[in-house]
Amino acid sequence: MAGPNQQYHATSKPVTVNFPFFKKINLYTLLLILFLCTFSYLFGSWRNTIVSIPCDPSKPTTTVTEEGKSLDFATHHRAGDLDVTLTSEVRTYPSCNVNLSEYTPCEDPKRSFKFSRHQLIYEERHCPEKGEILKCRIPAPYGKITQNPPFCPANDPDKAWYTNMETCLTNLPEVSTNQDVAGGELPKWPERLNAVPPRISRGTLEGITAETFQKDTALWNRRVSYYKAVNNQLEKPGRYRNILDMNAYLGGFAAALINDPLWVMNVVPVQAKANTLGVIYERGLIGTYQDWCEAMSTYPRTYDFIHADSVFILYDGRCEMEEILLEMDRILRPEGNVIFRDDVDVLVKIKKITDRLNWESRIVDHEDGPHQREKLLFAVKSYWTAPADHQKESTTSS
Numbered sequence: 001m002a003g004p005n006q007q008y009h010a011t012s013k014p015v016t017v018n019f020p021f022f023k024k025i026n027l028y029t030l031l032l033i034l035f036l037c038t039f040s041y042l043f044g045s046w047r048n049t050i051v052s053i054p055c056d057p058s059k060p061t062t063t064v065t066e067e068g069k070s071l072d073f074a075t076h077h078r079a080g081d082l083d084v085t086l087t088s089e090v091r092t093y094p095s096c097n098v099n100l101s102e103y104t105p106c107e108d109p110k111r112s113f114k115f116s117r118h119q120l121i122y123e124e125r126h127c128p129e130k131g132e133i134l135k136c137r138i139p140a141p142y143g144k145i146t147q148n149p150p151f152c153p154a155n156d157p158d159k160a161w162y163t164n165m166e167t168c169l170t171n172l173p174e175v176s177t178n179q180d181v182a183g184g185e186l187p188k189w190p191e192r193l194n195a196v197p198p199r200i201s202r203g204t205l206e207g208i209t210a211e212t213f214q215k216d217t218a219l220w221n222r223r224v225s226y227y228k229a230v231n232n233q234l235e236k237p238g239r240y241r242n243i244l245d246m247n248a249y250l251g252g253f254a255a256a257l258i259n260d261p262l263w264v265m266n267v268v269p270v271q272a273k274a275n276t277l278g279v280i281y282e283r284g285l286i287g288t289y290q291d292w293c294e295a296m297s298t299y300p301r302t303y304d305f306i307h308a309d310s311v312f313i314l315y316d317g318r319c320e321m322e323e324i325l326l327e328m329d330r331i332l333r334p335e336g337n338v339i340f341r342d343d344v345d346v347l348v349k350i351k352k353i354t355d356r357l358n359w360e361s362r363i364v365d366h367e368d369g370p371h372q373r374e375k376l377l378f379a380v381k382s383y384w385t386a387p388a389d390h391q392k393e394s395t396t397s398s
Contacts, residue, residue, distance in 0.1 A: 093135060093136060093137055094136050095136060096134060096136040096137060096138050096139060098139055098141065098142075100139075101138065101141045103134070103138055105128050105133070106125050106127040108126075108128075111126060112126060149167060149169055150167075150168045150169070151168055151169050151171055152166060152169060153168075154171075156275070157170045157171075158277065159275075160289060161291065173202075183198055184197075184198020184199070184202060184282075185198070186282060189284050190258070190284070192282070192283060192284050193255055193284055194217055196210045196213050196214070197213070197278075197282035197283060199278050200212075200279060205274055205275075205279070206274070207274065208274060213279075216249070217250075217252055217255060219252065220252030220253050220255065221256045222367065223253075223256070224253065224256035231337065233337070237261050239304075240262055240304040240305040240337070241261070241262050241263070241304055242262070242263065242302060242304050243257070243262055243264045243265070243304065243305045243307065244265050245264055245265065245266050245267060245309070246267050246290075246292065246306065246307065246308045246309070246311045247267065247272070247308065247309045247310055247314065248264075248267055248268055248276070249268075249276055250276055250279055250280070250283075251276075251279065251285045253266075253307055254266050254280075254285050255285070263286070264285070264286075265288065266280045266285055266287035266288075267288055267290045268280070268287060268288075268289055269289075269290060269291065269292060269311070269314060269315075270290070271315070271318065272314070277289060292315055292324050292327070293315060293319035293323065293324070295330075296327065296331055298331055299331075300330050300331065301330075301331065301332065301333040301334070301336075302331050302333075303331055303332055303336060304332075304336050304337070305336060305337050305338070305339075306331075306332055306336070306337075307339050308338065308340045308341065308342075309341040309342075311340075311342070312324070312340075312346050312350065313342055313343060313346060321349060321350065321353060325353050325354065325357065326357075329357055329359075332381050334381055334382065334383040335380065335382070336381050337378070337379065338359075338378075338380075338381070339376060339379075340377035341376055342374065342377075344373055344374070347363055347376075347377045351363065351377060351379075354377075354379050358382045359379045359381050359382060360379065360380045360382065361377055361378060361379035362377070363376070363377050364376040364378055
């Protein structure tokens, strides 16, 4: 017999393996284990009854317990068996009048006139009371909804001032491949603030290039630093919170203030040479259109600070200068500040009117020195309120 260290050969005899463990196990021990296993199996079978639940629910499903009682697992309640006479009356919901096709319950203009005019309370959100809730379905006007709305004809998709709404879809900008982003991919915030916007990099704005954008960004960083040197209130956090830029162009003024705790409403005048509101949005800023010969749709005393860069040159001959200044006085809070940037002759005319508005103001040299025709006018609206008696009369009449 080959030993454990011998190599295997094809002619070697089989190796016999001994298991000494089994020799040590007593026969009586094996019999005892076998008896206990059998007893446990039989005892468990006696204590439990096997329950079989058939798959067909239409057949009765019962089982018998050890006490002889039957357990019924079949369903006895179905939706068709309900007694509808016991339920509440079935209600129908008709269509509302077509005049209510644009009805918005909590902003109903007719209902708002029931509320006080004091502090414009009537313009707040007023939801109908329980008894005023309409229980009908709001209809869409005939022809309002179509299954396949047409695409709008080729036009300026950014045109939005006094533009009639059309029942069509505006085409997205064209792309070269399926992987391209329509309109251009935007970097994440805050990198997108100073990155060249896609509208400029694609060349969709005539006369505005990437170099133009970068120079404008650097220019406004320098100008805002000069503003803060002249008016140190601009450097105080929280002094100004709501700021209006009346002629924002590329949003450089707002971008230069991005680290200050304030927000800027960037306005692109509809008379501006270039429609740059899309660029402002692509930078991650907010803005709107406005014709400054008209009143702005905002509350009185909305803004703490107004920036007017070349506004009056733009509107020269379009409307009266005093009309724009009176609107600025309306939306500027008492003790609010204004910075005018314009030709020196224009600023002299502005100052004559602001003096009659009881504003305090002074003309300051351009950041590049006194030899520039463009100057700055820093102004502060004086603090004043209506008389107390007048306030009481206004509250009573409302």
